Amino acid sequence: MDVVHILGLCAPAEADPFGEALLRALAVPGPTGVRLEVWPAPLELPPHSNVTPNELPPQARALRRKAADANALVLAVPEATSLPPEPLLTALDWLARPKGGSPLIGKPVAVLTTTSAGAGTPSSPTETERILLGTGCEIIGPRTITPSAGKALQDQPGGRVFITDPAAAMRLLLHVRRTSKAARASSQLLSEDDFRPWL
Template identity: 50%
Template sequence: MDDVRMLGLFAGVTTDPFGELLLRALADPGPTAVRIDLCRLPEGLPAHTDPGASPLPPQVRRLRALVADADALLIALPEADGPLPQSWATALNWLGWPSADSPLPDLPTAVLTTESARSSAPRSFTSAEELLAGAGCHLVGPRTVVAHAATTLRPRPDGRVLVTDPGVMLRLLTHVHRTATAARSTTRDSGPPR
């Protein structure tokens, strides 16, 4: 396998002001032998229902095809003790179910979370990780938490994003490389676009 192609999923700034910044920091210039393509969650995804005999909505089919085309998945979302933001819950449910043609089984997936301060005791698993595990993802963890994201992730005038804390950057790169290693050792049937 040449470069590992990772898809970095993030929500819009109203849901998560730091997810895109975090993935941009990792994608440019990017770790050696890893290509990270960024993808914002589609807006206006319909509520997840059991599609039965109905075809999947077009934006769901496009999102599934992007995920199916990737060697690994990076998910950037806000660290929270409560339920997932609705946009994330809807997207992950559509990606995982119906499971017969889900692109998630065995897909090496890293969860990266951001928070504005430092949580005293983050939960062992986020709701996203529970949904991903239920869909059969190969979760590469534990998740990496970026605390104090407003000061740790600094946009630069040239459009790049600087991670100001070297320890956080080391943890992020380690997580990305572990996910890339999992992708290189995983044989997935990409099959037709889903």
């Protein structure tokens, strides 16, 4: 079975206390047949400017290459209708432009959000989802909210993170599974169903 490579993109902990923890919780051990690479947007990523492909800053070139090489993306952002944290917003700007030249075109992308408050349901689209709409990606929604993230995401030895809320964990894993399934279809990767034992 081919392994689906999902790029997990979030803001660094300095800008978002829960995003990276959420992705690390999903990355290890992770669903079967999926490799989730956690990649916080670097603080030193320069703001987007209208430059030619040959003038891309090295950090922006590396980000776009990571997105292009991945079969799908999962974004972890705070649950809010305002703009995502600045480093992640900058990263999304570099991925969304130029229009028609995004490495996300046709790529499955899921949005996972965290909140320090109690349970909630998605209402209006977040600014992150609005930005994604302009990239030509396939948004695998609706977004999944992790409520009370400060309690739900618990650090474990070895850098692992445990999700203490079973219902939230199930919703998140199902969302990642739907994203990986869409990635298999769009990337024409083999699944478990493609393998048959010798008769």
